[in-house]
Amino acid sequence: MDWGIKNRLARIIKPQTGRTVMLAVDHGYFLGPTKKLENVSRTIEPLMNYADALMLTRGILRTSVDPETSVPVVLRVSGGSSIIGEDLSNEVITTSIEDAIRLNVAAIALSIFVGSEYESQTLESLAELVNMGQEFGIPVLAVTAVGKELSKRDSRFLSLACRIAAEFGASFVKTYYCEDFEKVVESCPVPIVIAGGPKLETELDAFEMAHDAINKGAVGVDMGRNIWQNNNPVAMLKAVRAVVHKNASPAEALEIFNKNKK
Numbered sequence: 001m002d003w004g005i006k007n008r009l010a011r012i013i014k015p016q017t018g019r020t021v022m023l024a025v026d027h028g029y030f031l032g033p034t035k036k037l038e039n040v041s042r043t044i045e046p047l048m049n050y051a052d053a054l055m056l057t058r059g060i061l062r063t064s065v066d067p068e069t070s071v072p073v074v075l076r077v078s079g080g081s082s083i084i085g086e087d088l089s090n091e092v093i094t095t096s097i098e099d100a101i102r103l104n105v106a107a108i109a110l111s112i113f114v115g116s117e118y119e120s121q122t123l124e125s126l127a128e129l130v131n132m133g134q135e136f137g138i139p140v141l142a143v144t145a146v147g148k149e150l151s152k153r154d155s156r157f158l159s160l161a162c163r164i165a166a167e168f169g170a171s172f173v174k175t176y177y178c179e180d181f182e183k184v185v186e187s188c189p190v191p192i193v194i195a196g197g198p199k200l201e202t203e204l205d206a207f208e209m210a211h212d213a214i215n216k217g218a219v220g221v222d223m224g225r226n227i228w229q230n231n232n233p234v235a236m237l238k239a240v241r242a243v244v245h246k247n248a249s250p251a252e253a254l255e256i257f258n259k260n261k262k
């Protein structure tokens with residue numbers, strides 16, 4: 001692996017633990033003003049100190065993030081469909097590699113929609129992005145998107161999607177946690193982070209998911225709604241950090257959450 005790619009990846013996946021807690025705030029690229037993310041700068045300001053990386057689009061980066069931040073950026077560079085449109089999978093590359101470099105990002109991220117009508121288009125985009133990333137030493141995060149079909153979140157489908165992403169040259173992959181998650185990890189030769197998905201019923205549910213994913217081989221989380229849709233987002237992020245970086249149990253994480261909540 002090229003030095004630049006390794007160096008940028010090490011800014012995201014912390015070498016001290018080999019793990020990462022990414023904060024995902026890119027939802028607006030197809031959802032618009034998501035609940036509790038209406039004003040992104042207000043939402044992320046108290047969380048910045050506890051995130052290993054920030055995932056977002058260039059529009060939000062330029063308008064809502066202090067350029068003096070030291071938190072590495074994972075830039076979402078795919079899009080093209082909205083939640084009220086016909087087909088969420090109809091995505092293309094939305095941001096040039098030159099602009100990503102201008103923004104000094106640590107990685108670029110794109111969704112692939114395996115099994116959808118636009119499967120080929122999104123996989124071609126992944127191939128193109130990896131080619132560009134290789135040229136300039138920027139790692140690519142492939143996101144195994146499922147569109148509106150949340151039922152696709154099983155190990156058979158996610159193993160297929162993650163493996164294809166790795167075969168195409170993604171440096172790391174973001175997917176969902178699922179039953180038999182170890183099978184997804186086993187057949188994917190690059191690091192995997194999990195998305196949180198829609199807000200779970202309790203804090204403990206989120207800690208259990210993060211804990212089980214780490215135990216089964218994920219290198220971390222790229223979590224959004226379960227952090228910032230909680231009434232105590234800082235407490236939530238601190239507790240998830242303990243699970244990811246310190247192997248805290250779900251019960252210990254809940255203790256940390258309760259100690260830090262307002």
Ligand code: R5P
Nearest residue numbers: 024195196197222223224225
């Ligand atoms: C969705 O497509 C975005 O890529 C989000 O970054 C991702 O789903 C993670 O956020 P959440 O934990 O809210 O699912």
